[in-house]
Amino acid sequence: MSTETAVHGPVGTDGADIRKTAMWAFLGSECLFFGSFIATFLLYSDETNGGPGTELFDIPFTSVSSFVLLMSSLTMVLAHNAYEREDGRQMRIWLMATALLGTVFLGGQVFEFTTFYAEGLRMDISPFGSAFFVLTGFHGAHVAIGVIMLTSMVIMSRRGNLHAHRGMNVELVGLYWHFVDIVWIVIFTVVYLLQV
Amino acid sequence: MATLTPEATELEEPEEHGAEGGGLWSWITTVDHKRIGLMYGGTAMLFFLIGGIEALFIRLQLAVPDATVLTEAQYNQLFTMHGTTMVFLVIMPLAAAFGNYLLPLMIGARDVAFPRMNAMSFWVFLFGGIFLSSSFFLGGFPDGGWFGYAPLSTQSEMIRMDFWALGLLILGIASLAGAINFTTTIFTMRAPGMSMFKMPVFVWMQLVVAFLLLFSLPVITVALFEVLFDRNFGTLFFDPAAGGDPILYQHLFWLFGHPEVYILILPSMGIVSEVLPVFSRKPLFGYQFVVFAGAAIALLGFGVWSHHMFTSGLGPVAESAFSLTTMFIAVPTGIKIFNWIGTTWGGKISLKTPMLFSLGFIAMFTIGGLSGVTHAVVPADTQQTDTYYVVAHFHYVLFGGAMFGIFAGIYYWWPKISGRYLSEPLGKWHFWLMLIGFNLTFAPQHWLGLQGMARRTAVYPPDIGLETLNMVSTIGAFTIAVSMLPFLYAMLVNSRTGAPAPADAWDGRTLEWSISSPPPHHNFHDVPTVEAIDDFWHQKYGEDDEGRAVRVKTFPEPSRYTDKYIHLPSPSYYPIMLAGGLVLMAYGFIFAPLGIPLFVIGALILFGGAFGWAQEDPDHPMGDHDDHHAEPDDGSEPDETAEEAAGDEVEDPTAALADGVVADGGDDA
Amino acid sequence: MIALFLGIVTAVEIAIAYIPDLNRTLLTVGLIGLGILKFSVVVGWFMHLRFENKTMNRLFAIGLVLALSLFFVVLATFSGILAS
Numbered sequence: 027m028s029t030e031t032a033v034h035g036p037v038g039t040d041g042a043d044i045r046k047t048a049m050w051a052f053l054g055s056e057c058l059f060f061g062s063f064i065a066t067f068l069l070y071s072d073e074t075n076g077g078p079g080t081e082l083f084d085i086p087f088t089s090v091s092s093f094v095l096l097m098s099s100l101t102m103v104l105a106h107n108a109y110e111r112e113d114g115r116q117m118r119i120w121l122m123a124t125a126l127l128g129t130v131f132l133g134g135q136v137f138e139f140t141t142f143y144a145e146g147l148r149m150d151i152s153p154f155g156s157a158f159f160v161l162t163g164f165h166g167a168h169v170a171i172g173v174i175m176l177t178s179m180v181i182m183s184r185r186g187n188l189h190a191h192r193g194m195n196v197e198l199v200g201l202y203w204h205f206v207d208i209v210w211i212v213i214f215t216v217v218y219l220l221q222v
Numbered sequence: 223m224a225t226l227t228p229e230a231t232e233l234e235e236p237e238e239h240g241a242e243g244g245g246l247w248s249w250i251t252t253v254d255h256k257r258i259g260l261m262y263g264g265t266a267m268l269f270f271l272i273g274g275i276e277a278l279f280i281r282l283q284l285a286v287p288d289a290t291v292l293t294e295a296q297y298n299q300l301f302t303m304h305g306t307t308m309v310f311l312v313i314m315p316l317a318a319a320f321g322n323y324l325l326p327l328m329i330g331a332r333d334v335a336f337p338r339m340n341a342m343s344f345w346v347f348l349f350g351g352i353f354l355s356s357s358f359f360l361g362g363f364p365d366g367g368w369f370g371y372a373p374l375s376t377q378s379e380m381i382r383m384d385f386w387a388l389g390l391l392i393l394g395i396a397s398l399a400g401a402i403n404f405t406t407t408i409f410t411m412r413a414p415g416m417s418m419f420k421m422p423v424f425v426w427m428q429l430v431v432a433f434l435l436l437f438s439l440p441v442i443t444v445a446l447f448e449v450l451f452d453r454n455f456g457t458l459f460f461d462p463a464a465g466g467d468p469i470l471y472q473h474l475f476w477l478f479g480h481p482e483v484y485i486l487i488l489p490s491m492g493i494v495s496e497v498l499p500v501f502s503r504k505p506l507f508g509y510q511f512v513v514f515a516g517a518a519i520a521l522l523g524f525g526v527w528s529h530h531m532f533t534s535g536l537g538p539v540a541e542s543a544f545s546l547t548t549m550f551i552a553v554p555t556g557i558k559i560f561n562w563i564g565t566t567w568g569g570k571i572s573l574k575t576p577m578l579f580s581l582g583f584i585a586m587f588t589i590g591g592l593s594g595v596t597h598a599v600v601p602a603d604t605q606q607t608d609t610y611y612v613v614a615h616f617h618y619v620l621f622g623g624a625m626f627g628i629f630a631g632i633y634y635w636w637p638k639i640s641g642r643y644l645s646e647p648l649g650k651w652h653f654w655l656m657l658i659g660f661n662l663t664f665a666p667q668h669w670l671g672l673q674g675m676a677r678r679t680a681v682y683p684p685d686i687g688l689e690t691l692n693m694v695s696t697i698g699a700f701t702i703a704v705s706m707l708p709f710l711y712a713m714l715v716n717s718r719t720g721a722p723a724p725a726d727a728w729d730g731r732t733l734e735w736s737i738s739s740p741p742p743h744h745n746f747h748d749v750p751t752v753e754a755i756d757d758f759w760h761q762k763y764g765e766d767d768e769g770r771a772v773r774v775k776t777f778p779e780p781s782r783y784t785d786k787y788i789h790l791p792s793p794s795y796y797p798i799m800l801a802g803g804l805v806l807m808a809y810g811f812i813f814a815p816l817g818i819p820l821f822v823i824g825a826l827i828l829f830g831g832a833f834g835w836a837q838e839d840p841d842h843p844m845g846d847h848d849d850h851h852a853e854p855d856d857g858s859e860p861d862e863t864a865e866e867a868a869g870d871e872v873e874d875p876t877a878a879l880a881d882g883v884v885a886d887g888g889d890d891a
Numbered sequence: 892m893i894a895l896f897l898g899i900v901t902a903v904e905i906a907i908a909y910i911p912d913l914n915r916t917l918l919t920v921g922l923i924g925l926g927i928l929k930f931s932v933v934v935g936w937f938m939h940l941r942f943e944n945k946t947m948n949r950l951f952a953i954g955l956v957l958a959l960s961l962f963f964v965v966l967a968t969f970s971g972i973l974a975s
């Protein structure tokens with residue numbers, strides 16, 4: 027009774043896809059995860075221990091990578107639309123695009139980190155450095171996991187192993203991906219824009 | 223395998239657990255919530271023995287002044303591991319064991335929402351527990367206290383605190399997965415007609431616990447990561463010399479830590495709320511109040527954490543605020559106590575072992591709650607903190623409360639699980655010995671604490687009036703140890719030879735008593751429809767003119783077997799693979815740089831497990847992923863209700879055809 | 892459409908951050924406001940939360956509200972607001 031439609035997964039007695047309920051629970055939990063790191067950062071934003079501080083931030087550069095991540099949410103929406111239309115080819119194209127944009131973002135982060143290190147902002151130089159690198163680093167790790175999941179989706183879809191009714195599907199990965207994006211919206215505002 | 227194939231249902235009475243068969247492999251790959259619950263419970267009981275032995279060593283050391291049973295270093299390790307074990311490896315997993323076994327049975331479902339994730343929770347818990355305990359052989363137990371305050375935990379050179387931080391991170395994954403699973407199960411898989419306010423209280427309490435876990439675990443995760451990074455990557459989160467602030471650690475820990483104490487107690491409150499009505503033959507007094515009080519406790523539980531930090535210099539405004547919220551939390555707690563007493567009031571009480579433990583729970587928990595309120599008063603707490611008075615408080619709530627509740631649950635549901643009653647005389651020996659031993663151990667600690675005996679100190683001098691009560695306390699501890707013997711004997715022997723228990727072993731009220739003991743592999747032959755709270759009771763009993771319960775219907779003893787085709791999730795070895803990979807990574811991390819290869823191997827196993835999991839065809843799990851398009855032939859269309867209740871995350875043959883479209887759409891087709 | 896909107900908001904944010912001598916509070920309020928706007932748009936439309944059932948909405952809302960309120964209190968105890 028639960029899965030008459032092709033694309034939607036198993037439905038619980040409340041009429042919703044049970045995996046989506048689970049994903050939202052997970053994302054609610056993640057709010058507190060990032061909340062704790064952001065609070066740590068706010069507490070330490072001035073604790074530079076004589077080392078460099080927020081003056082190193084390169085807002086134009088970070089704005090561009092923020093924009094890249096924001097646009098990856100758009101391509102993710104397009105991938106999901108293709109998925110709903112059951113257009114596997116289109117879906118894969120947009121998934122790839124999303125993963126690519128995510129990778130570009132990660133590349134930007136690597137570049138930023140190396141620049142900061144060269145300029146003397148390290149995670150073992152001050153609580154500010156620790157908080158900055160660990161917060162943005164964990165966000166980056168989330169992006170990286172997202173990229174892996176997106177790529178796996180593409181591979182699984184090519185092999186005909188992507189199934190709406192079980193495990194991960196495009197919609198769930200999409201939710202995760204958008205969440206990672208909104209966390210970045212917060213980080214960009216709180217950690218970068220408000221600090222300079 | 224796990225699927226009840228039509229042949230396997232020819233009522234040929236296979237041994238344990240329906241058609242799943244025995245054998246080690248079937249347990250390793252099982253996704254059946256009942257088996258997972260049993261494994262959770264068994265493992266936690268083993269850790270209970272380990273934690274208990276640690277406690278006995280502590281009490282031996284404290285029996286007389288200036289004792290030398292343990293060195294101070296050993297003493298630090300033992301109290302740290304005792305606390306960590308009891309909290310994270312005993313009470314939490316025991317609560318998970320009950321949740322696993324009972325939630326689906328109580329809400330009329332055939333499994334939890336995500337059976338494979340459920341199995342993963344268990345394996346991660348088991349391996350995480352082994353990982354944490356293995357520190358004993360690899361340099362010594364952690365020794366920074368169960369709350370691992372920084373910078374003590376960040377500055378010690380030894381790897382033992384790495385074991386602690388990583389171990390708790392791993393266990394956190396198990397709990398988080400469990401919490402997501404339970405939340406989803408309770409929200410989405412209830413039997414038709416069972417609205418939220420028709421759920422048994424135990425289910426409610428598990429839901430509240432799942433919420434608490436969801437929203438408090440991430441906070442300690444961050445605290446643990448920060449400790450780990452301070453220790454291994456030179457970050458300065460908690461290094462005061464560089465501007466780091468150890469108080470931040472305390473906030474993060476207790477933001478988790480206080481919700482955690484409710485995570486520990488609420489499942490037992492749920493258990494007791496099930497047991498009391500059955501043995502009083504009265505409905506739970508004030509169901510809504512008990513439920514709302516549980517939810518209120520959870521909500522308030524997030525607003526009191528700083529009462530563990532009254533002596534850290536929060537400032538008068540914060541201290542007053544947290545003092546007030548802490549006192550407020552006693553209100554919903556008190557409401558529950560009144561409701562339980564109200565339940566027994568005027569009831570036809572039958573003092574069977576589960577009832578004894580439940581009454582013991584109420585009494586002991588009340589004492590612990592009262593001493594808790596005395597901690598809420600800041601000036602008083604300044605005197606009490608870090609003394610044995612606090613130790614007495616939390617043992618009254620955790621042992622007298624949580625553990626007594628758990629024992630009540632074990633005695634209550636064991637006939638359902640094993641199909642046999644546990645011996646009443648042995649149970650009574652267990653109860654009385656434990657009650658006496660418990661009070662001998664912990665009541666004196668109130669006085670010891672008020673006399674100024676500091677906790678976490680390995681020796682105390684003679685002649686300051688602490689000898690007698692400490693000796694009493696040690697005698698009590700060994701009495702508790704003795705009280706476990708009748709219990710263990712009953713569990714080992716009665717489970718095989720005890721009096722056979724019928725399906726409805728205690729004339730119960732909730733759905734699990736409507737199915738055979740032990741339950742069928744698929745739980746319910748037909749998914750029940752629910753009309754009221756305690757629906758099963760109302761099917762059996764009506765009311766006469768004076769409102770007394772009269773039996774109106776007696777059900778025939780239900781069979782364990784059915785000849786229906788019921789589709790169940792298939793076994794999978796990916797969960798254990800994932801868990802194994804994770805723990806290998808942890809060992810690799812600890813022993814870096816030498817361990818890096820191990821870390822990489824672990825990561826590969828983890829990744830392989832995850833990838834295999836994602837692609838696994840739940841109907842042909844062990845390999846062979848190619849033929850999923852072939853099914854199902856509509857002749858074997860499963861019983862409709864079966865599939866929707868059976869944890870359909872993983873299986874649903876009817877969708878296999880349809881969704882192939884997406885998978886193969888476009889150019890592949 | 893929505894993407895365009897998000898792009899513009901981001902551009903405005905950056906512009907605001909660069910207005911010389913802009914009143915600090917105004918800047919903070921403005922940036923936080925715009926951040927919240929973007930956040931809600933992504934969650935509400937991209938993630939379809941506006942169209943999902945109560946359970947999902949609540950699960951996420953609890954996380955969000957708890958994160959905001961708990962850490963507000965924690966930071967307040969450090970900043971000395973509650974100290975006197």
Ligand code: HEM
Pocket residue numbers: 369483484486487529530548549551552555590591592593594595597598603606607608612615616619620623624
């Ligand atoms: C009426 C309800 C309760 C109140 C008002 C209360 C209050 C307190 C306070 C103020 C403290 C801090 C004492 C100090 O360290 O100076 C404390 C400690 C503690 N409480 Fe409670 N409590 C209550 C119920 C519980 C329950 C139900 C549990 C667990 C099931 C619990 C477990 C603990 C533990 C483990 C500690 C000690 C933590 C440590 O320092 O290691 N409490 N309680």
Ligand SMILES: [Cu+2]
Pocket residue numbers: 479480483526527529530
């Ligand atoms: Cu507390």
